[in-house]
Amino acid sequence: MAALEPRLIRRLDQDTEWLALDPVRARALREAGVHSMMVVPLSARGVVLGLVCFYRAQCPDAYEDDDLALAVQLAARTAVCLDNARLYSRDHSAGQLLQFSLRPPEIPAHTAVETAHSYLPSGPSGDWFDVLPRAAAVMGEIRAAIGALAALDLEPDELLERLHAARHPARRPTDPA
Incomplete structure (x- = not known):
């Protein structure tokens, strides 16, 4: 043979x-x-x-x-x-x-929100602490945006609204004047 x-x-x-x-x-x-x-x-x-x-x-x-x-x-x-x-x-x-290497090494503590996490790989599409099923590149963008917005110590609803506006620029909320 x-x-x-x-x-x-x-x-x-x-x-x-x-x-x-x-x-x-x-x-x-x-x-x-x-x-x-x-x-x-x-x-x-x-x-x-x-x-x-x-x-x-x-x-x-x-x-x-x-x-x-x-x-x-x-x-x-x-x-x-x-x-x-x-x-x-x-x-x-x-x-x-x-996927495992994309996880942050530790979850930072913030005064505006209490954070809990777990890691369960969701398959080939990627994952973000088993909350948002996204591709690896989008996961990094979301993580960076949340980190930047969380540093502003905003209320959770305002943080999520700004995050949503950042991801969907055509649907930006009007600023209250």
Whole structure:
């Protein structure tokens, strides 16, 4: 398998050299009545993901070249699916780390509002202390705006009104004169 080539073994003899090196597997194959097999590597995008083995025991016919061609196609599609899952898992983990790193290290105390928080990742869209589902860039903008407005020590309703006006400039409230 070092060459990553599929192998067709039409007739599996119990005294085959490579099988003699693995007596446990040889006994299991013999007990199952395996007489023909195919071994196909699972590789995609230059990454070896594993090996798939097809055994024939019940059917008296041996595997043929057509069977091997089908097994190679099946293994190729399976390898791409497995590699996609591997890549998704890697990217998902990186996304979760990014989300976690966007949290502020500590929540500042303010006299105008009592703050409580918890962190529950909401998925690929991002989150902000599980209150506002937003993308990562918007989360940073909101955090900066709230920090700046909170420093003014405004009443909560006025702080929220100004935050809303900052996010929606076309709907700015009229200043009382």
